[in-house]
Amino acid sequence: xxxxxxxxxxxxxxxxxxxxxxxxxxxxxxxxxxxxxxxxxxxxxxxxxxxxxxxxxxxxxxxxxxxxxxxxxxxxxxxxxxxxxxxxxxxxxxxxxxxxxxxxxxxxxxxxxxxxxxxxxxxxxxxxxxxxxxxxxxxxxxxxxxxxxxxxxxxxxxxxxxxxxxxx
Amino acid sequence: xxxxxxxxxxxxxxxxxxxxxxxxxxxxxxxxxxxxxxxxxxxxxxxxxxxxxxxxxxxxxxxxxxxxxxxxxxxxxxxxxxxxxxxxxxxxxxxxxxxxxxxxxxxxxxxxxxxxxxxxxxxxxxxxxxxxxxxxxxxxxxxxxxxxxxxxxxxxxxxxxxxxxxxxxxxxxxxxxxxxxxxxxxxxxxxxxxxxxxxxxxxxxxxxxxxxxx
Numbered sequence: 001x002x003x004x005x006x007x008x009x010x011x012x013x014x015x016x017x018x019x020x021x022x023x024x025x026x027x028x029x030x031x032x033x034x035x036x037x038x039x040x041x042x043x044x045x046x047x048x049x050x051x052x053x054x055x056x057x058x059x060x061x062x063x064x065x066x067x068x069x070x071x072x073x074x075x076x077x078x079x080x081x082x083x084x085x086x087x088x089x090x091x092x093x094x095x096x097x098x099x100x101x102x103x104x105x106x107x108x109x110x111x112x113x114x115x116x117x118x119x120x121x122x123x124x125x126x127x128x129x130x131x132x133x134x135x136x137x138x139x140x141x142x143x144x145x146x147x148x149x150x151x152x153x154x155x156x157x158x159x160x161x162x163x164x165x166x167x168x
Numbered sequence: 169x170x171x172x173x174x175x176x177x178x179x180x181x182x183x184x185x186x187x188x189x190x191x192x193x194x195x196x197x198x199x200x201x202x203x204x205x206x207x208x209x210x211x212x213x214x215x216x217x218x219x220x221x222x223x224x225x226x227x228x229x230x231x232x233x234x235x236x237x238x239x240x241x242x243x244x245x246x247x248x249x250x251x252x253x254x255x256x257x258x259x260x261x262x263x264x265x266x267x268x269x270x271x272x273x274x275x276x277x278x279x280x281x282x283x284x285x286x287x288x289x290x291x292x293x294x295x296x297x298x299x300x301x302x303x304x305x306x307x308x309x310x311x312x313x314x315x316x317x318x319x320x321x322x323x324x325x326x327x328x329x330x331x332x333x334x335x336x337x338x339x340x341x342x343x344x345x346x347x348x349x350x351x352x353x354x355x356x357x358x359x360x361x362x363x364x365x366x367x368x369x370x371x372x373x374x375x376x377x378x379x380x381x382x
Contacts, residue, residue, distance in 0.1 A: 016275070
């Protein structure tokens, strides 16, 4: 289904309709099995998520979770257009608050995007940042900022559409 | 490592999640290019081209399984097998891609299949174009030939075709099949081309058709 930006431009999406063949691409059971494997991998590194929010078999991804209300799979290559045309600005880590966006990069490549849901501060210092993000075709997960699969790299960019973001 | 061991690794959930976490096909391709299991299998297939048919058969087996029971599609491993065929036997990869697209219901496998088809179609189109523009000079397999693009070596894609494997390194194209241990210069200097190993099929009755400049 089409996704429109504030600019009224439509976001490009993959069209799999020809290959769907009246069957879902995946089942809830399959998403659960894969997500369990990912969580096991993280636990091996002593990293634990906060909560597995959903194992929906519907094919939406991290970009689709945030920018199309879980309705679409939008490739990360479209992210910059979305940020530009939905009036997002790059912000400093110190200034993030709930509702802002974190982008994970590996090398110079953007690999993942998450929605910041909670920020705990002590004075000017950020103590804990929680994020909800959809891990590709796998589960949607509430996690600490740095608890993501290795393939996503590190959280390096923060963006907000707040007109004049609040400096804490 | 035996093929059975590769099957066991690539058909595991651990292998599946290497690709299922990604949101962009180019990240999946990057992961595949770096993945040691896939690179190992590619090396095995290059060393023993007879194994290529077994990988093709494995894809067909999995597709039948998926059609019978769509509950647990093994998208990551089919995408991985297809990637290995792409890097070792373009004709087999093309056939397998068509089978994957017929079955449908897969995610990254469909993208790999479409990429293989696009790749092969581009090559065959360029042959048609070059043949239409100029009268192609025919070369025997032992001739040294000047090429504008590597792809123009592909003349026919047939399962029973004579297989020629070529390796591109530092703008040198080396033909690796046993019938022709020749090396040819290439003009190709497109920075965007990332493949270092390419495999082509040539119908036994056909000869090389060189590229047309420009």
